[in-house]
Amino acid sequence: METPPSPPPPAFRSWILERLDSLLSESLRQGSPTDLVRYRLVVGTACFFIVFNLIYTMAAVLSGLPPYPSLAASLIYVGVLVLTRRSATIESPTALLLTALSLVLIAAAFDGNAPFVSTHAICTLIPVIAVYLSGARVGLFITLLLIVPLCVGYPLYVTFAQPAPLPPTPYLMWFGHVFAGLALLGAWGVGSLHNAARDSAQGTLERTMKALQLSENKLSNLLESTEDPVLSLDKKGLLLTANSAARQLHLQRFGHEPGVGQPFWMEPERRQRWAPHVAKVHAGQRERFEDEFEVRGSRRLMDISLSPLRDGDGKVVGLTVFARDITPRRQAEARLGELHRTLLDVSRQAGMAEIATGVLHNVGNTLNSVNVSTSLVMDRLRLSRVSSVGRAAQLLHEHTGDLPTFFTRDPRGQQFPAFLQALSEQLEQERNALLKEMHSLSEGVEHIKSIVSMQQRHASSAGVREQVAMPVLIDEALRLHAASFEQLGIHVERDYAPVPLLSVDRHKLLQILVNLLSNARHALMDSPRKDKRLSIGIQPAPDGERVLIEVKDNGVGIAPENLPRLFTQGFTTKRTGHGFGLHMSALAAEELRGRLTCDSPGPGQGATFTLELPLAEEPGPRPVK
Structure with missing residues (x-):
């Protein structure tokens, strides 16, 4: 992830730092920023004293004083610069610099007969530089190296060993040198405290920077690990950060990667579309919307999320853009929707097939009864005594002229009344039996007619919401399974509590009920109970x-x-099942704004399916998951 570079230093300071760095070796120039400051101080101090001694040399020549000591000191400081240019570490140049500073002052004191040389400003500078460059211990050694010869040795030398007369106020000289030594110790102490505070602050800063760097690396890795474009802009639309996905998208669309600190290019019409969303984000709100982009000749739909970018005080200073390509998801949703519509059609066809199976089963059983009744009628008609009536009529026709004699003297005529009585009773019995069978036959035909009519009514109401009495619809579903329940010896119990009419799709609800009853029938059929x-x-x-x-x-x-x-879908425990009925029943229940659930104590202990339906009608179809 790109981050904006730190601002460059001013031109003059940059020039000075470049000159100082040119006097360092390559390894020293690669040091940490903190160490680089120390290295530059060594070089800067050496350069300062070279210039200082050259000026002093010129003044000495003009005054008639010997210039050799200052020239020798300048050569030593040049040696310090040579060491810094060649050494891989700073210890040797630092030691030479501090030693040179101390020895030059000591030599100047004893050679120049300056009674108050220890109070010179340069003396207090040496402990501070020593502590800063080499630490408290080396700094104390350098400080004592100054105090012992200058603040103790030099006053003793002046008092006891110098051939020249003593200064007019030796007490004042001793007083000045003693307090100068204390001042040097104080300078060392202050420098040590400063170093300790600096080291503590530096340690805290380094730990903070390390934690910040770790956090930034984690954030960068997180942003780089996603394939979604992520970038941040300031309020002027200048790019602050961008992950590789955002840079790659910009490269694909415009032919170049976006630069940090440069305007993030956007088409004018898109900028106009985004303007209301950006204004809300600058006001502290979050915005989410969709937008289309053309990438390499194809249209890509992106889910855009804008979030405010705040500073430490919580003030909005820009915005963060998260984009996700949802084109494959939308295409998958379209395919899923088409698949869902196909499944619904198959579900309706499967439900209709289930109902049709029940209809055919019941019609078949009724047709069996009709066939039995028809066979009985035919058998009774074939065995009917109606033919005896014809023979009796023929006999009467033969004796038309002597009927009295026939009835009184002919044995057949004498039995004729009894024969007619018996024949009448027999024909009456046959008539009653035939009427009974014809009534049964009529009931069977009416039953077939009612079943077909019910199927036609449900088929015509598919997709239409209407007021349905639940007990009536359940009884119709039970009627479709009545014959199979009777054959399997299944005892059906009904428990209908009073409920109001429901506004539902009658056909869809009947499919669910028929599926549940069919599922229960199979469960009971496979049970040994x-x-x-x-x-x-x-x-x-x-x-x-x-x-x-x-x-x-x-x-x-x-x-x-x-x-x-x-x-x-596809899950079944039946050997011949397809795992489709219960799945589509659950989907149909959701379309009715209801829910289908199941509970079972375990194998061999039955099951309970519960269909929940809302009493109040809700507008619009519910999307099926």
């Missing part, structure tokens, strides 16, 4: 805002590890 029971109930939820429809069976049950995956 003899007392197969299925209960279905309606009750209001405790909050009074929903209706609960429970379908409970005592079948094979569900293992606890399978419950979380029960409504997942």
Whole structure:
């Protein structure tokens, strides 16, 4: 991540620092900023005293004094510069410089017969420089190196060994030198305290800088680890920082990378679109919106997030831009939406197939009953005594002219009344039996008609919300499974609490109920229990805002590890199942703004499916997850 460079120093100071650095060796120039200050001080001090001694030499020549001591001192300081240019460390040049300063003063004191040389300003400068360059211990050694000869040795020399007469006030001389020695110790102490404070502050600064650098590295690594463009701008739109993804995006769009401190280029129309969002961010708000960019000839949709950039006082000084390419996500959402619509169509077809299966099953059973009734009618008609009526009529026709004689003297005529009586009773029985079978046949046809009519009614209401009485709809769903429940010996229990009419898609809700009843039928069919029971109930939820429809069976049950995956597409525990019915039932429940859940104590202990539906109608479809 790019960061803005530190501001350059003023031109004159920069020139001075360059001249000082040119007198350092390459290894010394690579030192830390703190050490580089010390190295420059050594070079600067040597240069100062070279100039100082050259001026002193010129003054000595003009005054008739010998110039050789000052020239010798200048050569020593030149040697210091030679060492700094050649040495890999600063210890040797520093030692030579401090030794030269001390010896020059000591030699000047004894040679020049200056009684108060220890009070010269340069003397107090030497302990301070020594402490700063070499530390407290070396500084103390240099300070004592000055105090002993100048503040003690020189007064003793003047008092006892100098052949010249004593100064007029020897007490004043001793007083001045003693206090000069104390002043030198004080200068060393102040320098040591300054060094200690500086080292402490420097240590704190280095730790802070290290922590700051570590934090900056972590932040930089975090920003560089993302493929999303991240950058920050000041209030003028000048670039402050940018990660590699942002620089790469800028390079792809405009042919060059953005420079720190330069305006972040943006098309005028885009700048105009962003202006309201940027104004809100400068006011301290966060903004999030979407914008399209053209990258290498393709349109990319970006999710843009703008956040205010604040200084230490909390004042907004710029903004941070986070961008994420959501084009693949939108394309995936479009594909997912298309897949969802396809699944819904398949779900409706599967639900219709399930209902149609129930319809055909019930129609088939009813047709069996109709077929039985038809066979019985045909058998009874085939065995009917109606033919006896014809024979009786033929017999009467043969004896039309002598009917009295036939009824009184002919044995057949004498039995004819009894025959007619028996025939009448037989035909009456046959008529009653045929009427009974025809009534059963009529009921079967009406049952088929009602089943087909119910299917047509539900098919025509698909996708339409209407007021539905839940007990009636549940009974219709049960009627579709009635024949199979009866064949399997499943005892059905109903428990309908009073609930108001629901505004739902009748067809979609019927599909859910048929699926749940079919699932319960399979669970009971696979169970070895003899007392197969299925209960279905309606009750209001405790909050009074929903209706609960429970379908409970005592079948094979569900293992606890399978419950979380029960409504997942493709998951099934049946050998011939496709894992589609419960998944689509759950989706259909969400479309009805409800929820489908399941609970089971475990294998062999049955299961309870609960369908929750809202009582109040809510506008608009709910998006399905």
